[in-house]
Amino acid sequence: MSPSSKRGPVERGGVPRSFDAHARTYDKLVAANPGYHEHLRMTVRRMGLPNRGAGLRLLDLGCGTGASTAALLDGAPDAQITGVDASAEMLAQARRKTWPTSVRFVHGNVENLAMNGIVGPYDGILAAYLVRNLVHRDAALRQFHRLLRPDAPIAVHEYSVRDSLRSRVVWTAVCWGVIIPMGKIRTGSADLYRYLWRSVLQFDGVGALTERMAAAGFDDLRVQTVPGWQQHIVHTFLGRRPATDEPARIALRSVDAPDVDPEAMTPPEGIDMPTGT
Numbered sequence: 178m179s180p181s182s183k184r185g186p187v188e189r190g191g192v193p194r195s196f197d198a199h200a201r202t203y204d205k206l207v208a209a210n211p212g213y214h215e216h217l218r219m220t221v222r223r224m225g226l227p228n229r230g231a232g233l234r235l236l237d238l239g240c241g242t243g244a245s246t247a248a249l250l251d252g253a254p255d256a257q258i259t260g261v262d263a264s265a266e267m268l269a270q271a272r273r274k275t276w277p278t279s280v281r282f283v284h285g286n287v288e289n290l291a292m293n294g295i296v297g298p299y300d301g302i303l304a305a306y307l308v309r310n311l312v313h314r315d316a317a318l319r320q321f322h323r324l325l326r327p328d329a330p331i332a333v334h335e336y337s338v339r340d341s342l343r344s345r346v347v348w349t350a351v352c353w354g355v356i357i358p359m360g361k362i363r364t365g366s367a368d369l370y371r372y373l374w375r376s377v378l379q380f381d382g383v384g385a386l387t388e389r390m391a392a393a394g395f396d397d398l399r400v401q402t403v404p405g406w407q408q409h410i411v412h413t414f415l416g417r418r419p420a421t422d423e424p425a426r427i428a429l430r431s432v433d434a435p436d437v438d439p440e441a442m443t444p445p446e447g448i449d450m451p452t453g454t
């Protein structure tokens with residue numbers, strides 16, 4: 178029996194521990210994923226952070242080895258940026274890189290940020306490939322909402338395939354054809370990559386995640402996909418803490434253009450199945 182099978186399948190609450198075991202190979206694996214870093218930078222640009230981020234305090238929740246932190250830094254080089262992650266090994270990889278003094282990293286669970294000294298207000302939050310892995314997603318999103326200043330943006334950068342049969346088929350083909358075998362070859366264990374496949378299939382569709390963000394209090398919700406094989410698979414879910422305490426509204430719009438424009442809103446081409454199946 179391999180060490181990974183002895184550990185058993187990865188579960189949501191154990192995700193940071195699993196990342197500890199994969200931290201040394203994480204950067205190489207994501208570098209082999211075309212568009213990974215550019216898509217993160219695209220999401221940061223969509224946040225519309227003004228003035229190179231001068232005077233802003235930004236959070237990168239689930240920062241991992243710092244790929245998303247680097248994207249935030251690229252889009253807002255003059256901001257103060259705090260990356261938070263519960264995996265000590267992923268953070269160790271992040272800290273090994275060269276950062277300006279305006280970037281710092283905090284080890285802790287994003288489901289309990291105050292315990293780790295992360296108190297608002299913040300001027301923007303990026304959560305890349307994080308929300309799917311959280312145990313109490315609604316409570317966590319409400320917490321992120323409370324940490325933001327009124328009118329400040331959140332960008333949830335995440336896989337979401339549940340609303341689209343085509344997206345689910347492409348996702349499954351890429352996972353079993355490339356990601357899982359490559360993960361096994363590079364790390365000796367496919368556990369985390371099988372979890373990735375499964376957790377994405379089980380996670381919210383575009384509609385459900387948008388509604389979840391609205392229920393947490395976010396306003397001005399917009400969803401856009403990215404180009405490449407990840408089109409209609411990876412999305413930027415943008416929201417904003419309302420400027421006042423009015424109830425949140427969903428402003429998800431559809432577009433006429435076919436799925437060639439990554440700046441277009443994600444539906445309707447990605448949607449061909451009802452949600453909640």
Ligand SMILES: C[S@@+](CC[C@H](N)C(=O)[O-])C[C@H]1O[C@@H](n2cnc3c(N)ncnc32)[C@H](O)[C@@H]1O
Nearest residue numbers: 193239240241244245262263264286287305306
């Ligand atoms: C797929 S990685 C993404 C890393 C980075 N954001 C990126 O875009 O490359 C997900 C990260 O979220 C972290 N994570 C998962 N659940 C967490 C939690 N509850 N608190 C803090 N970090 C968490 C994991 O440890 C892992 O480093």
